[in-house]
Amino acid sequence: MTPHVTGATVKAADRAHVFHSWSAQALIDPPAIAGAEGSYFWDYDGNRFLDFSSQLVNTNIGHQHPKVVAAIQEQAAKLCTLAPGFAVDVRSEAARLIAERTPGDLDKIFFTNGGAEAVENAVRMARLHTGRQKVLSAYRSYHGATAAAINLTGDPRRWPSDTASAGVVHFWGPFLYRSPFHATTEAEECERALRHLADTIAFEGPQSIAAIILETVPGTAGIMVPPAGYLAGVRELCDRYGIVFVLDEVMAGFGRTGRWFAAEHWDVTPDLLCFAKGVNSGYVPLGGVAISAAIADTFATRPYPGGLTYSGHPLACAAAVATINAMEEEGIVGNAARLGEDVIGPELRAMAERHPSVGEVRGLGTFWAVELVRDKATREPLVPYNAAGADNAPMAEFTAACKASGLWPFVNMNRTHVVPACTTTDAEAKEGLALLDEALTVADRHTTGG
Numbered sequence: 001m002t003p004h005v006t007g008a009t010v011k012a013a014d015r016a017h018v019f020h021s022w023s024a025q026a027l028i029d030p031p032a033i034a035g036a037e038g039s040y041f042w043d044y045d046g047n048r049f050l051d052f053s054s055q056l057v058n059t060n061i062g063h064q065h066p067k068v069v070a071a072i073q074e075q076a077a078k079l080c081t082l083a084p085g086f087a088v089d090v091r092s093e094a095a096r097l098i099a100e101r102t103p104g105d106l107d108k109i110f111f112t113n114g115g116a117e118a119v120e121n122a123v124r125m126a127r128l129h130t131g132r133q134k135v136l137s138a139y140r141s142y143h144g145a146t147a148a149a150i151n152l153t154g155d156p157r158r159w160p161s162d163t164a165s166a167g168v169v170h171f172w173g174p175f176l177y178r179s180p181f182h183a184t185t186e187a188e189e190c191e192r193a194l195r196h197l198a199d200t201i202a203f204e205g206p207q208s209i210a211a212i213i214l215e216t217v218p219g220t221a222g223i224m225v226p227p228a229g230y231l232a233g234v235r236e237l238c239d240r241y242g243i244v245f246v247l248d249e250v251m252a253g254f255g256r257t258g259r260w261f262a263a264e265h266w267d268v269t270p271d272l273l274c275f276a277k278g279v280n281s282g283y284v285p286l287g288g289v290a291i292s293a294a295i296a297d298t299f300a301t302r303p304y305p306g307g308l309t310y311s312g313h314p315l316a317c318a319a320a321v322a323t324i325n326a327m328e329e330e331g332i333v334g335n336a337a338r339l340g341e342d343v344i345g346p347e348l349r350a351m352a353e354r355h356p357s358v359g360e361v362r363g364l365g366t367f368w369a370v371e372l373v374r375d376k377a378t379r380e381p382l383v384p385y386n387a388a389g390a391d392n393a394p395m396a397e398f399t400a401a402c403k404a405s406g407l408w409p410f411v412n413m414n415r416t417h418v419v420p421a422c423t424t425t426d427a428e429a430k431e432g433l434a435l436l437d438e439a440l441t442v443a444d445r446h447t448t449g450g
Contacts, residue, residue: 007044036063053410058277071322104269106290115250115276116144126211126244138173206241219251223369254278258337258365280319357443375449381414
């Protein structure tokens with residue numbers, strides 16, 4: 001007889017045996033989740049949460065989409081797994097559908113299990129293609145937690161694993177609200193950020209640089225939409241010096257910004273494009289690298305020295321095929337664009353006017369950040385950079401207020417990110433934004449400005 005499952009039994013087993021990422025194990029109390037559907041999930045006690053985090057910004061088509069669930073079940077009945085060295089119909093179809101949507105000539109797809117492995121392999125390809133070793137990445141970034149990816153990462157999660165010898169050089173990307181370049185306009189920020197990058201390239205030695213990697217729109221680091229002309233300027237610098245341009249669209253891709261890929265907003269084509277998360281809404285782990293013709297040709301007769309047991313796993317690829325087709329058939333990418341323009345953006349801007357704790361809102365599609373501050377004039381963050389313990393109390397109180405109201409937020413440092421599923425309805429978006437509006441009164445109590 002199957003024992004009766006309760007929240008308590010799930011949590012007890014979790015406590016006994018599961019080792020959680022990014023956590024001090026004795027200090028966490030993960031909620032036990034019983035189920036999910038669409039924009040919501042719920043626990044064993046019947047508490048229901050509107051998922052404004054899309055879990056880790058990956059359930060782009062919401063929870064339990066019936067077409068994707070059916071596709072996984074159908075594939076499982078047909079063929080669960082096969083090694084990467086074989087040609088498999090569903091793997092080929094997933095690659096074709098992805099290649100149709102990537103910009104330019106990124107028509108070859110190398111499959112991985114997730115985003116970090118996509119970044120690892122993109123860097124390896126760039127180094128082998130150029131014969132160089134250095135890779136440049138931005139300080140405000142996150143590229144994954146594997147060996148090379150964590151060194152490329154620009155946020156504090158890098159620090160405990162930073163070897164300072166992985167061939168990585170960090171630089172400042174554009175971010176006008178907290179400009180490292182003392183800029184006062186988007187045009188100034190763009191020009192000065194590109195000059196800074198050009199200087200970094202010059203002083204590091206262009207002939208030693210294999211790649212520049214950027215999140216098209218940085219995600220966890222703050223959803224900082226690049227100014228017009230910046231990505232094109234980086235593309236030009238890469239072309240000038242024979243540097244491979246890598247765009248990390250692990251979080252921004254597959255409809256999140258209201259386009260299939262965020263690069264489309266600026267009409268820029270990289271040499272390599274990393275993807276994961278939204279490719280199949282996270283239903284089965286999948287990521288990959290979309291590869292330009294020139295880099296693919298490097299390995300036409302020269303073996304590529306990389307691979308994974310589960311590269312192009314049939315269940316994951318079946319989920320990707322069903323996800324992409326559902327997004328196309330149901331107009332999900334367009335829905336994300338419309339939500340951002342007509343609902344999320346206007347509502348957040350109105351909140352910024354009402355709440356002294358809101359310093360700035362920014363974003364595209366269903367990909368937005370709300371910057372929380374103590375003082376709008378000075379832009380002092382609500383909590384210090386990488387705050388912990390008592391220093392982080394204002395953000396902890398804000399987060400608790402969201403959850404108590406039935407809203408599950410995505411919170412990082414002094415920001416909350418508004419990143420619901422791309423399938424979210426207007427009513428659901430307005431429900432979540434109203435709950436966020438109320439929770440911001442908690443953050444307001446910690447402001448000091450006039």
